[in-house]
Amino acid sequence: MGFAVNQMSLYAKAIPFCYEDFMARPNIKQIEAFNAVMKGGSVTRAAEVLFLSQPAVSKLVHAFEASCGLNLFLRGKGRLTPTPEARRLFAETEKFMSGVERVEMAARAIRDAERxxxxxxxxxxxxxxxxxxxxxxxxxxxxxxxxxxxxxxxxxxxxxxxxxxxxxxxxxxxxxxxxxxxxxxxxxxxxxxxxxxxxxxxxxxxxxxxxxxxxxxxxxxxxxxxxxxxxxxxxxxxxxxxxxxxxxxxxxxxxxxxxxxxxxxxxxxxxxxxxxxxxxxxxxxxxxxxxxxxxxxxxxxxxxxxxxxxxxxxxxxxxxxxxxxxxxxx
CATH class of the missing domain: 3.40.190.290 (D-Maltodextrin-Binding Protein; domain 2)
Incomplete structure (x- = not known):
């Protein structure tokens, strides 16, 4: 039994466990929902902008938090208050969504024979x-x-x-x-x-x-x-x-x-x-x-x-x- 434990210990050292390897990556829908909440200040406003239901937006935001391994909002009395981590992350996700928009515009221009x-x-x-x-x-x-x-x-x-x-x-x-x-x-x-x-x-x-x-x-x-x-x-x-x-x-x-x-x-x-x-x-x-x-x-x-x-x-x-x-x- 001691031998088995020793072998497992050696294996763990050789291949260290990393929790992030098992985390799902954020997807564009999640990032889009997060950005909409940050810009609109509430799930309600985000839902209106994205033409989604409020539960759908909340689900996407929760999934985004889980993907990032961060608590991005303080929840209380029906309101979401962004954490400092959320504000720092928003600066990056905003750049990302701008890049996605440029790709969409380029694809549309190519499709419409403009570029x-x-x-x-x-x-x-x-x-x-x-x-x-x-x-x-x-x-x-x-x-x-x-x-x-x-x-x-x-x-x-x-x-x-x-x-x-x-x-x-x-x-x-x-x-x-x-x-x-x-x-x-x-x-x-x-x-x-x-x-x-x-x-x-x-x-x-x-x-x-x-x-x-x-x-x-x-x-x-x-x-x-x-x-x-x-x-x-x-x-x-x-x-x-x-x-x-x-x-x-x-x-x-x-x-x-x-x-x-x-x-x-x-x-x-x-x-x-x-x-x-x-x-x-x-x-x-x-x-x-x-x-x-x-x-x-x-x-x-x-x-x-x-x-x-x-x-x-x-x-x-x-x-x-x-x-x-x-x-x-x-």
Missing amino acids: GDLTIAAFPALSLRMLPRVAARFLRERPEVDLTLLTRNSPEIATAMLSRMTDFGISLLPTREPGLRCRPFADVSMVCALPPEHPLAAKQLIDLRDLDGIPMINLGTDDLSRRVLDEALAHMGSNPQQSVKVEMADAACMLAAHGQGAAIVPSLATLGWEKNGLVFRPLAQEVKMTVWLYTSAWEPLTALAQHLLGQIREEITEVETIFRQYPSAS
């Missing part, structure tokens, strides 16, 4: 004019968003997505990369850019046959819109005269504004040219391109990304509507 980081990759005709315009409006409503816009040629957008550089990508090329989800995002019309003094500027609609023999500013053969246009021109038997070849629709529009010929560009590139001596006319024949949206195959889009995508789609629809007011001849 976060967002990176987008898009082909030049979209990223140089329309996307900055949409982004400016988007950021005015969400000043705490950190937004990055990347201009990439369509074949490079899938690479940017797979390297996790971007949250989503918008391309003129579909992709079958296994790590990406690809789906049609919008259909975009090709339109004719002309200086106001150009003979064709007086027409409401530009027939592709009107371009036969006319000096044209062409996009490079690597541009997907050029391929679509070449097919349409060949189908109509129209053979424009090439004056200049450029890589981007913006450059084509600027050359057209300076009298170097007509240019066929995506409708997305028509924004912001009002003061640059340039007019845009729809084509009589329907010439369209499909715009593709890339998203991760493994991660869902954030609410922030979904909100921005919705605004981009609305802007494309608005621009496209301008050029649909005339019936096509196709």
Whole structure:
């Protein structure tokens, strides 16, 4: 028996008993009730603020005292008087609840797409004019968003997505990369850019046959819109005269504004040219391109990304509507 007692004594020395190890930790509800009582001065006022019954608040306060191992209130004649320990603890619990409120506010801002980081990759005709315009409006409503816009040629957008550089990508090329989800995002019309003094500027609609023999500013053969246009021109038997070849629709529009010929560009590139001596006319024949949206195959889009995508789609629809007011001849 003596041996057993001696063994227990040695065990107790090796692993000392600690009462605090068996105490339940305070939870947020208990701290919230304690703070409400400290601020309101009574259980009744705390119950009103917390939308709880008085017994429920009293139970939470008792549990908080037990968790802390402290008597925090002197009870008498239906009143609670905070002890000095309670006042010292209240300074800390107030800081804690302020931190909880900040976390709740941050979560709400993220949920409501008001805060976060967002990176987008898009082909030049979209990223140089329309996307900055949409982004400016988007950021005015969400000043705490950190937004990055990347201009990439369509074949490079899938690479940017797979390297996790971007949250989503918008391309003129579909992709079958296994790590990406690809789906049609919008259909975009090709339109004719002309200086106001150009003979064709007086027409409401530009027939592709009107371009036969006319000096044209062409996009490079690597541009997907050029391929679509070449097919349409060949189908109509129209053979424009090439004056200049450029890589981007913006450059084509600027050359057209300076009298170097007509240019066929995506409708997305028509924004912001009002003061640059340039007019845009729809084509009589329907010439369209499909715009593709890339998203991760493994991660869902954030609410922030979904909100921005919705605004981009609305802007494309608005621009496209301008050029649909005339019936096509196709």
